[in-house]
Amino acid sequence: MKKPTRAPQAAVAVAEPPKPRGRPRSFDREAALDAAMQVFWEKGFEGASINDLTAAMGVNPPSLYAAFGDKESLFLATIEHYAASRSDQVCPDHPTAKKAIEAYLRFKADILTGSGHPRGCMLMVAFFTAANASPRLQQVLAMKRAQAREFLKERIKRGLREGDVPAGTDAEELADFYTAIVGGLAQQARDGATHRSLLATVERALTLFPEP
Amino acid sequence: MKKPTRAPQAAVAVAEPPKPRGRPRSFDREAALDAAMQVFWEKGFEGASINDLTAAMGVNPPSLYAAFGDKESLFLATIEHYAASRSDQVCPDHPTAKKAIEAYLRFKADILTGSGHPRGCMLMVAFFTAANASPRLQQVLAMKRAQAREFLKERIKRGLREGDVPAGTDAEELADFYTAIVGGLAQQARDGATHRSLLATVERALTLFPEP
DNA sequence: CTAATTCTGTAGTGGTCGATACGGAACGGT
DNA sequence: ACCGTTCCGTATCGACCACTACAGAATTAG
Numbered sequence: 001m002k003k004p005t006r007a008p009q010a011a012v013a014v015a016e017p018p019k020p021r022g023r024p025r026s027f028d029r030e031a032a033l034d035a036a037m038q039v040f041w042e043k044g045f046e047g048a049s050i051n052d053l054t055a056a057m058g059v060n061p062p063s064l065y066a067a068f069g070d071k072e073s074l075f076l077a078t079i080e081h082y083a084a085s086r087s088d089q090v091c092p093d094h095p096t097a098k099k100a101i102e103a104y105l106r107f108k109a110d111i112l113t114g115s116g117h118p119r120g121c122m123l124m125v126a127f128f129t130a131a132n133a134s135p136r137l138q139q140v141l142a143m144k145r146a147q148a149r150e151f152l153k154e155r156i157k158r159g160l161r162e163g164d165v166p167a168g169t170d171a172e173e174l175a176d177f178y179t180a181i182v183g184g185l186a187q188q189a190r191d192g193a194t195h196r197s198l199l200a201t202v203e204r205a206l207t208l209f210p211e212p
Numbered sequence: 213m214k215k216p217t218r219a220p221q222a223a224v225a226v227a228e229p230p231k232p233r234g235r236p237r238s239f240d241r242e243a244a245l246d247a248a249m250q251v252f253w254e255k256g257f258e259g260a261s262i263n264d265l266t267a268a269m270g271v272n273p274p275s276l277y278a279a280f281g282d283k284e285s286l287f288l289a290t291i292e293h294y295a296a297s298r299s300d301q302v303c304p305d306h307p308t309a310k311k312a313i314e315a316y317l318r319f320k321a322d323i324l325t326g327s328g329h330p331r332g333c334m335l336m337v338a339f340f341t342a343a344n345a346s347p348r349l350q351q352v353l354a355m356k357r358a359q360a361r362e363f364l365k366e367r368i369k370r371g372l373r374e375g376d377v378p379a380g381t382d383a384e385e386l387a388d389f390y391t392a393i394v395g396g397l398a399q400q401a402r403d404g405a406t407h408r409s410l411l412a413t414v415e416r417a418l419t420l421f422p423e424p
Numbered sequence: 425c426t427a428a429t430t431c432t433g434t435a436g437t438g439g440t441c442g443a444t445a446c447g448g449a450a451c452g453g454t
Numbered sequence: 455a456c457c458g459t460t461c462c463g464t465a466t467c468g469a470c471c472a473c474t475a476c477a478g479a480a481t482t483a484g
Contacts, residue, residue, distance in 0.1 A: 020451085021451070023462075024460085043343045043344065049440080049441065050441075060462065062461085062462070063461070066461070070442075071442065071443085125340055127340075128256065128340030129341055129343075131254065170412075176400070177412075177413045180396025181392060181393075183399035185392055186395075187336065187339075188391065188392055190340075191354070197385075205389070207420055231482075233429050233482050235480040235481050238431075272434085274433075274473090274474070279431095282473075
């Protein structure tokens with residue numbers, strides 16, 4: 001992607017933008033994206049109107065459309081923003097599958113009841129509020145859900161290879177179980193459950209993780 | 213509510229309707245309600261338009277409004293129809309709390325993946341698609357959710373009294389856990405999970421039901 | 425029969441939806 | 455200074471939303 005040729009005087013700054021020519025944008029794109037994420041997180045995809053979004057972002061409709069495209073593109077951008085800042089933050093360097101999944105569940109419980117943003121999981125809200133959306137959007141959301149399940153499954157499989165998960169364990173089935181736990185936590189968090197209540201369910205669910 | 217006085221000639225038929233006077237309704241109210249339920253179940257409250265509903269019910273808008281009131285009233289009627297025909301069908305005569313909850317979970321798994329209606333739990337779809345709805349509607353939905361949790365909690369408490377649940381068991385916490393399981397099952401079913409997969413999760417979740 | 429009543433279908437109502445046309449403002453290049 | 459470019463704010467656009475006015479059809483009461 002990088003063309004080493006043609007670098008006129010930019011000897012120092014590599015990522016320097018080539019100075020856009022027209023009138024500069026009067027708002028912070030990342031801040032506006034974060035505001036849009038909060039609206040979608042709270043009201044869902046179909047439940048959030050352009051009016052809601054522009055009000056929260058402090059931007060007029062033409063600026064929104066110029067910066068992000070249509071409503072669906074903006075939503076996809078907020079999904080990536082959400083995944084990058086929340087969903088994909090699990091560090092993978094836990095010694096055993098059980099510890100990795102414990103960390104994953106605790107991390108989820110933290111986010112689901114965290115302050116400074118709406119309750120529950122944005123991807124789950126999106127899932128249930130995109131029934132009339134385009135197949136493209138539904139496909140992206142389905143992929144995100146499948147990724148979460150895949151993360152659990154692959155970590156269990158690695159535990160099987162490394163011996164910290166007893167042989168004969170059904171990785172698919174165990175991943176399904178903990179995926180269900182995460183889904184249940186997300187729903188209860190949306191319903192107003194406390195962080196403490198979620199952690200209790202996490203603890204209980206972890207007690208039946210198979211050990212050698 | 214009943215006035216024993218003034219019963220002219222209705223000696224035999226007690227529930228006989230007093231023969232309405234105007235033009236008779238040209239559609240079956242229960243069938244229309246069931247069709248509306250399917251639409252709301254699939255698309256959610258905000259996602260289902262009056263157009264979708266009238267098309268599925270085979271009825272024109274004025275007939276819909278005359279028979280059910282506004283959209284929210286129709287939705288509340290479908291919620292009751294759903295609860296009466298699906299959610300409230302658990303027979304309570306199981307000898308132990310574990311068996312009762314096992315039956316409850318298996319029954320949920322059956323409904324969530326049943327044929328002849330959309331996947332997943334209508335109440336959960338309603339929950340996530342009523343963010344902009346009236347407080348009255350949100351309150352009704354919250355009550356329905358609380359009832360499900362209460363059913364589990366009370367059955368566990370009864371098990372504690374009758375001795376089939378070991379003393380010291382935290383009924384609140386255990387009920388929260390199985391409520392999360394049900395929520396997770398509902399989400400996975402909506403996502404296309406098989407009945408078999410759901411049953412596997414149910415089996416796994418039941419293995420950590422405390423026994424004396 | 426006529427009158428009263430209740431439902432049905434047509435054809436809309438005002439309001440909000442997502443998305444835009446347009447003219448002026450703010451910038452860099454020359 | 456002047457021009458091309460890009461963004462901003464106003465003021466919409468047609469489409470769809472939940473909902474209904476109205477007139478005629480179907481029934482019962484008398």
